[in-house]
Amino acid sequence: MTQYERKMTIRIGADEWAGSGRMEEMIQGDLHWLGLSQVPTYFYGDADSIKTENYGHQWIEDKNSSYEITINGKEAFSLEYASEARLAVKGLNASGYEAEYKRVISTKSYEGWIKVHGRYFVATFNGMEGEFSTNGVGPGIVYENGVLLVTEFWFAYGRFNIEFTITYETDDIKNKKRIEDMLVDTPLNDMRFIRHNITECIKAYQAELSELSIDEIDCSSRIISEANYDCSPESVGKVMDDE
DSSP, X not given: OEEEEEEEEEEEEESOBXXXXXXXXXXXXXXXXXXXXXXXXXXXXXXXXXOGGGSSEEEEEEEEEXXXXXXXXXXXXXXXXXXXXXXXXXXXXXXXXXXXXXXEEEEEEEEEEOOOOOSEEEEOOTTXXXXXXXXXXXXXXXXXXXOEEEEEEEEEXXXXXXXXXXXXXXXXXXXXXXXXXXXHXXXXXXXXXXXXXXXXXXXXXXXXXXXXXXXXXXXXXXXXXXXXXXXXXXXXXXXXXXX
């Protein structure tokens, strides 16, 4: 089985970002309402398991556990991990004290922005041409012809990153040009939707008078076990155009 892969990374920057320091969480909430719900790599649920209460500005309950150490029946100190508590109690008892530990769970409730779940998407937007799939390196969109699109989105070093990974597996190694065209054309409309809507959400958080810019576009294709090669400018342009 031969795997064809095309990877495209778009990096978006601005002179300055606005917001309260929760910009990524706020964008995650905005994207959820557009049918792009961020999840971690290990998400193995289905689209129906995505719940609105896990995105945006919500009532949050944080549970934390600690381990309380008592010496001669009186609370002495707390430790974060059970392994630390066991060692402390063992040492205290060896020194002649009567020590025990117990787990204490505390709950804090407050209103706030839900933390970013991960860099992958469960896509449920209207007009999506493929179907939700968990058959790739992360949740993605699979098409009738077997092409798989996996999208990642994250913020690092002052820039937002959108990365598309398109793959196709086949025993046919004779139709390389046809397969390369499939990797470009099959997910094209869904890639345009994702790229356009992420960019529009990001624009809301650039500082006043700051200019949003596409800092860099990397695109490469490869046949697994063979050499890599750059994408053509024409195939990159298809994704970056809105029509």
